[in-house]
Amino acid sequence: MFGKVRLGLSIALLLSIFGAAYAAEAPKEIKLGTLYASSGRFASISMPVHYGLKLWIEQKNAEGGVFIKAFNKKIPITLVAYDDQSNTATAATLFNQLITQDKVDLLVSDSGSVLTSVGVPIARDNKMFLFDQTGTGSAFFTPDNPYIALMSDPVSSVWPKPLADFITHDGKSLGIKRVAMLYSTNDFTGTQATAVRKFIKEAGTDVEFVYDQGIPTDTTNYAVLINNIRAANPDAVIHLGYAPNDIAFIHSLEDGGVNFKFLFCIYPGLETELLEKNLGVKPLNYIFTYVTSSEIEYEPNFGMKLKEYKELWNKKYAGGNVEFGFNSVAGYNTGLVIEKALSVAESLEQLEIRKAVFSLSGKLKTLDGTFELDANGAQLGMSTPIGQISVDDHGHIKFVTVWPHDVANGKPVYPRP
Amino acid sequence: MLTYTLLAGLLFGLYFTLIGLGLNLVFGVMRIVNLAHGDFLMLGAFLAFWLFSLFAINPIPTIPVAFIVFLLVGFPLYYLIVPRLLRAKDPEMLSFILFFGLSQVIQALATILWGTSERSIPGGQLGRAVAAILSFVTGRTVENGPVDIFGQSFPAAWVASGIASGIGVLLVYWYLYRTKLGYLTRAVMVSRDEAIASGIDVDRISAIAFGFGLGLAAVAGVFAPFLLGSITPAMGAEVTITSFAVIVIGSLGNPLGTLLGGLVYGISYMFMQSYYSSWANLLPYLLLIAVLLLRPSGLLGRQTRRA
Numbered sequence: 067m068f069g070k071v072r073l074g075l076s077i078a079l080l081l082s083i084f085g086a087a088y089a090a091e092a093p094k095e096i097k098l099g100t101l102y103a104s105s106g107r108f109a110s111i112s113m114p115v116h117y118g119l120k121l122w123i124e125q126k127n128a129e130g131g132v133f134i135k136a137f138n139k140k141i142p143i144t145l146v147a148y149d150d151q152s153n154t155a156t157a158a159t160l161f162n163q164l165i166t167q168d169k170v171d172l173l174v175s176d177s178g179s180v181l182t183s184v185g186v187p188i189a190r191d192n193k194m195f196l197f198d199q200t201g202t203g204s205a206f207f208t209p210d211n212p213y214i215a216l217m218s219d220p221v222s223s224v225w226p227k228p229l230a231d232f233i234t235h236d237g238k239s240l241g242i243k244r245v246a247m248l249y250s251t252n253d254f255t256g257t258q259a260t261a262v263r264k265f266i267k268e269a270g271t272d273v274e275f276v277y278d279q280g281i282p283t284d285t286t287n288y289a290v291l292i293n294n295i296r297a298a299n300p301d302a303v304i305h306l307g308y309a310p311n312d313i314a315f316i317h318s319l320e321d322g323g324v325n326f327k328f329l330f331c332i333y334p335g336l337e338t339e340l341l342e343k344n345l346g347v348k349p350l351n352y353i354f355t356y357v358t359s360s361e362i363e364y365e366p367n368f369g370m371k372l373k374e375y376k377e378l379w380n381k382k383y384a385g386g387n388v389e390f391g392f393n394s395v396a397g398y399n400t401g402l403v404i405e406k407a408l409s410v411a412e413s414l415e416q417l418e419i420r421k422a423v424f425s426l427s428g429k430l431k432t433l434d435g436t437f438e439l440d441a442n443g444a445q446l447g448m449s450t451p452i453g454q455i456s457v458d459d460h461g462h463i464k465f466v467t468v469w470p471h472d473v474a475n476g477k478p479v480y481p482r483p
Numbered sequence: 484m485l486t487y488t489l490l491a492g493l494l495f496g497l498y499f500t501l502i503g504l505g506l507n508l509v510f511g512v513m514r515i516v517n518l519a520h521g522d523f524l525m526l527g528a529f530l531a532f533w534l535f536s537l538f539a540i541n542p543i544p545t546i547p548v549a550f551i552v553f554l555l556v557g558f559p560l561y562y563l564i565v566p567r568l569l570r571a572k573d574p575e576m577l578s579f580i581l582f583f584g585l586s587q588v589i590q591a592l593a594t595i596l597w598g599t600s601e602r603s604i605p606g607g608q609l610g611r612a613v614a615a616i617l618s619f620v621t622g623r624t625v626e627n628g629p630v631d632i633f634g635q636s637f638p639a640a641w642v643a644s645g646i647a648s649g650i651g652v653l654l655v656y657w658y659l660y661r662t663k664l665g666y667l668t669r670a671v672m673v674s675r676d677e678a679i680a681s682g683i684d685v686d687r688i689s690a691i692a693f694g695f696g697l698g699l700a701a702v703a704g705v706f707a708p709f710l711l712g713s714i715t716p717a718m719g720a721e722v723t724i725t726s727f728a729v730i731v732i733g734s735l736g737n738p739l740g741t742l743l744g745g746l747v748y749g750i751s752y753m754f755m756q757s758y759y760s761s762w763a764n765l766l767p768y769l770l771l772i773a774v775l776l777l778r779p780s781g782l783l784g785r786q787t788r789r790a
């Protein structure tokens with residue numbers, strides 16, 4: 067009897083020793099796999115996101131790594147990053163490579179909906195949780211896919227609500243009834259166009275669409291399109307495209323001497339420096355846009371403030387060819403969400419990581435705003451008010467927030483002088 | 484709307500004529516496809532961008548500078564690459580691979596030097612120069628801004644590129660049909676072997692044609708920030724594909740075919756943008772397939788390529 071007890075105790079002791087040893091066997095590194103586009107159509111939105119994420123990794127590694135609750139210690143992060151050259155086919159191959167060959171612990175998408183779109187099914191099929199940095203296409207977030215969450219930007223089906231609300235509420239008093247919309251047909255701006263249409267229709271006002279056209283994302287020439295919009299005599303023009311689309315569109319307006327009474331574009335607010343470099347300040351004056359976290363000082367409860375981050379960015383990438391903007395903030399924000407999630411995740415199992423990320427919803431506030439997910443991983447926080455660009459006497463760009471009224475700091479100028 | 488679309492198509496088509504001219508000339512003389520053509524255009528575009536950014540030089544005076552610089556770059560590049568290529572068994576096919584490689588190298592170097600972001604030149608710059616020229620020519624003050632053509636208003640840059648393209652076409656014809664060098668060039672275009680047998684310095688003639696092709700690409704590049712919205716180091720491949728479609732539609736090796744191909748492309752593109760905008764970018768490929776199926780030698784093609 068005594069012998070059996072001693073044997074049992076010995077086994078229990080051995081199990082506890084080896085069990086503890088096994089549980090404490092922390093990896094030497096955490097592999098973070100991601101893609102970026104150093105060339106092609108999406109380079110200007112991809113590189114700032116990538117640089118922002120890299121900045122976070124370098125910062126954490128300088129501190130000895132990121133704290134992992136599952137191992138109760140800091141572990142350095144190894145970045146495995148491939149260049150998809152803005153090509154979705156290449157991106158699909160590289161997503162597979164990150165998962166099956168490199169066996170990364172954390173999978174982070176490239177920037178934007180187009181390059182993220184190919185990663186969503188691959189991540190789901192391989193049961194890898196995808197940290198979707200800025201891919202806001204609403205089709206990515208479905209009840210049957212638990213392996214995704216959007217880090218920055220509201221999902222595109224929600225994002226343009228302030229714009230539609232501004233047009234149907236304040237627009238009425240301004241005299242906006244006839245709206246023209248030109249959008250690029252991709253997951254990002256295509257979804258935004260659908261949402262604008264839906265919100266305006268639901269408002270039940272007498273606002274009507276007098277022009278509503280989709281164009282390929284790689285459109286570079288807008289002269290005929292602008293002439294057709296002008297022929298429709300709209301009170302307001304909404305252009306939904308990526309940064310190169312906005313540059314070409316505004317360039318074409320300026321060159322053609324066309325001035326719409328109200329013009330909304332996405333990227334003057336998201337990548338202000340880039341657009342200013344390309345177009346100068348005058349063509350941007352009075353354009354309506356989203357006012358993002360690269361302009362608004364949010365009060366974070368985790369990570370640094372915008373001002374500190376911008377200083378760090380400028381120090382790190384001074385004289386570089388990548389401009390500071392919303393995407394620079396978004397990349398760093400992804401790092402902050404990862405850091406916070408790893409500090410609460412019980413293990414590095416993918417569904418446990420998901421659980422940890424979702425546990426931050428509504429609680430985490432970074433320099434990018436409040437992190438808030440719906441049940442499918444779509445971002446509902448990180449909202450962007452509607453603002454109008456105002457160029458001061460010194461040629462500096464300022465944003466006058468006009469909607470929602472509770473955050474507005476000025477009145478819209480309409481029609482555009 | 485119809486008139487505007489048609490005129491815009493003509494101007495846009497003329498721009499793609501300008502792009503295609505150099506590519507077609509190189510193919511006509513050497514029977515090689517310069518897949519780096521769009522990258523030379525990109526380099527011309529960045530030359531204009533930097534001259535404007537650093538020294539505030541208007542793009543109009545940049546045009547002759549770009550042409551001469553790239554004409555001169557073309558000579559050593561020809562002797563470095565092309566004679567070896569032409570000694571191969573299948574130079575036409577090998578040229579695809581070699582110039583694709585060159586395109587990648589140029590793109591990578593440009594990315595390292597200038598980054599990945601879009602760059603552009605404010606449109607008013609070209610408008611100002613056009614207004615000054617028009618004022619000088621007409622003797623009355625012309626305001627900086629869009630130019631009226633048949634009651635339709637177009638960006639000054641479009642008109643300037645249309646004029647440059649017209650000059651480019653005339654220059655190529657003058658060179659081919661009014662100069663001794665052009666006479667020799669046409670001889671090489673008809674038969675390289677017979678030209679060698681006749682004692683023509685084929686390499687010299689080809690080097691000039693190669694430089695001429697690059698020069699025309701660089702001139703087209705000066706207009707790229709205005710016609711294509713912005714420029715990036717990666718823009719070359721797309722431009723090459725479209726211009727290749729343009730010269731195949733017109734007829735490979737025939738400069739007049741390039742003009743026709745450019746106009747067909749430009750006008751069709753603008754009508755597609757007006758009426759089926761979502762499908763507009765498919766157009767060069769649809770036209771290419773249609774022409775290859777119905778008239779494989781191109782709209783102005785003959786059984787024997789003409790010089």
